[in-house]
Amino acid sequence: MTVRLRYAPSPTGDPHVGNIRTALWSWLHARRLGGAFVLRLEDTDQSRAVEGSLQRIEDSLRWLGMEWDEGPEEGGPYGPYVQSERLERYHEATDRLLAAEDAYRCFCTPEDLRQMREQQRASGQPPGYAGRCRGLDPDEAASRAAAGESCVVRFKMPQEGSTTFEDMIRGPITYENRVLDDFVMLKSDRFPTYHLAHVVDDHAMEITHVTRGDEWIPSTPRHVRLFEALGYQPPVFVHTPVILGPDGGKLSKRHGAKSVLDYADEGYLPEALCNFLAIIGWAPDGSTEILSEDELIASFDLARLNPAPATFDTEKLEWMNGVYMRSLSLGDLAGRFTERLDDDLPAEVARPLDAGLVDAFTPLIQERVKLLAEVAPMTDFFFTxxxxxxxxxxxxxxxxxxxxxxxxxxxxxxxxxxxxxxxxxxxxxxxxxxxxxxxxxxxxxxxxxxxxxxxxxxxxxxxxxxxxxxxxxxxxxxxxxxxxxxxxxxxxxx
Known part of the structure; x- marks a missing residue:
């Protein structure tokens, strides 16, 4: 069976390094096994969509050298690859679940839900939907919806027993069903939630491995039940470890939680950032941590990820970038210097940005430069x-x-x-x-x-x-x- 992995970001801005690390691991796994890497845009939450996000996502992947096989612009046999263009599929799945009484319409208002949460808090119960509309007559509920009454559709979780799923790096994980409430799968605007949309799409696109952050572990038993109710085979789940800052807390912008294109602007090399992100939570064989793209592809295996939280060490990234800078041929490095100087030098420089000049000073600074952004401040006097x-x-x-x-x-x-x-x-x-x-x-x-x-x-x-x-x-x-x-x-x- 051909493995198929996907990167499915939401169009909410530039992808940050934690998000891209998960995509990179999926890409490496797919490439090692000769499978497909799919780009899918999950834009069902229209209120959070940021214009231009798809272009920034694609620019980030291309800068890192992570080409995809199918996607929103390239198309493919399982398209379209934008969820807002696949609404009919989600509606069909919803109708099937309603007909089988595995889902139901819920007419609770935001005020109803607020009062429900307050009552749960006051009585020490865990928060979640209390099932008020679970017992509504399906025909009556359908009539109310047809008459224009606002409603959502909730998936009907079992109330007894437990749900177990297998995580590739964590083993079997079990949740008691009584702690899993009936979640919204279709919103009142007829757009699906993530829960429904990704289940339908992962099945339709024949995704074999779902790689995502470990914050999704509590939702996975719900997804497993949804896969089963629709008659789908669940994929292999790989929940990746969180990235922490050097202080052991949540990764912040100060400690590296920036977008990929921010790192490009700061002058990091794409191959250095790829290498660095790949080994945050994964240990390659051997003593070296400096691995080319081909070496990463040849040795990477999702099953060998460490589930423990990993630390983002900015100093190590800078060191690694310096190693890559020094390993480049002078011709390659001069070409990158020229491209960067073309962006960074003032337009009114007196001397033209010719290859001969850059070739001349490149050997003088190769051992000194850690970031491409340092080149213009270090060499601007050559051009004035x-x-x-x-x-x-x-x-x-x-x-x-x-x-x-x-x-x-x-x-x-x-x-x-x-x-x-x-x-x-x-x-x-x-x-x-x-x-x-x-x-x-x-x-x-x-x-x-x-x-x-x-x-x-x-x-x-x-x-x-x-x-x-x-x-x-x-x-x-x-x-x-x-x-x-x-x-x-x-x-x-x-």
Whole structure:
């Protein structure tokens, strides 16, 4: 039998990492077993729908490399793949259950339900529907509904015995039926609830494994009963562990509960985020946690998930992203830098974003960059005619703090020492000239280098200085150094 797994988000905004981790696990399992991965939009709660959500969901999956086999736009043999376009199927299932008296119409108003909850609370009973309309005559209820009286349809749960289902990673789970109330399956607007819609669709689309968060465990016995009442074979259930923040509490935005596209904006690599999410709650064989997409597919198995809560470690994600950055070929990395710089650099940059320039500085920063978002702030001076320095104190290294009056003359001397090299502007002679000058002036080499570094780049922390100056070029480098001399002279007169 071909395995079929689905990702069925609601269109309520960008998918967050917990949601996507579950989708990723389904995708990996389907790919390992040569099965199908289906994208289905569960939009039955129209009040919560956010315009553009489907596009953002698809963009998130595509950015991560998680292509799907069937979906809302691609279609497929089991479409449509948007639940609001499948209402007739839910109505047919509801009619079957009503005819078999496995469901009933409920006319309780919101006020009725509120009073019911208050009475239950006052008497110490668990909250839930008390069954007021359960005994209504079906023909009478049908007549009231036909006359226009507002109602919902509830599934009739058994009131005795128990319901057991098998979870792939947790084993058998049993609930006493007396604690399971009669749930709403069709709302008064004739839209189904999640309970009915996903049961009908998972059967119709031949979904073999339902992978979802463990918050759905208490609802699963209801779903099992609904599958059985409709004559359907329940799928394999896999309830995934919750993701916690580093403090052991619920994952918050501060600790990583952001959308996938937020991580893309921050400069994470898709392959790093995939690798990281895959191992939150799953331990691969072997000692390494760095796994390519092919390695993840080859080794992943839903049955080996750990049901215990897992921690989202942002520091580990940053480390892993750095590992991936350093493992890329220089050509691949330069291409990603170029794409990112095209978005991040101001439109008015003086030097064009050409491949040769990016190729030149990529080796200098590969070991330093952890996120693509760091590239523009680290390299923007390569693309400008002038650099801005916040204040003169930025030029001064620790060793020169007591002799700041020497700063301007030293930088002026550096210009003079480097001017003869303009025709052969390379890192090695630049370094040799500046080291010789520092010795001649009786300065620490690092103090002189800091003056040149800030003058040329506007920053105290940069890629290697001499290679940087070579790439910037003789004319711009010397011009920036000359422009900085009067700034230092005015701030620190000799």
């Amino acid at each position: 005619d002038d650099v801005e320095v916040a204040e003169p104190g930025e030029f001064i290294a620790r060793g020169m703090r007591k002799t700041t009056e020497r700063a301007a003359p030293a930088l002026e001397a550096a210009v003079a020492a480097l001017e003869p090299l303009a025709a052969d502007w390379r890192a090695e002679p630049i370094e040799a000239a500046l080291r010789a000058l520092a010795e001649e002036l009786g300065l620490r080499a690092g103090d002189l280098f800091m003056l040149c570094r800030v003058a040329v780049t506007g920053k105290r922390v940069t890629p290697p200085l001499f290679e940087t100056m070579e790439i910037v070029g003789a004319t711009p480098s010397l011009a920036r150094m000359r422009a900085a001399v009067p700034v230092l002279a005015g701030a620190y007169p000799s």
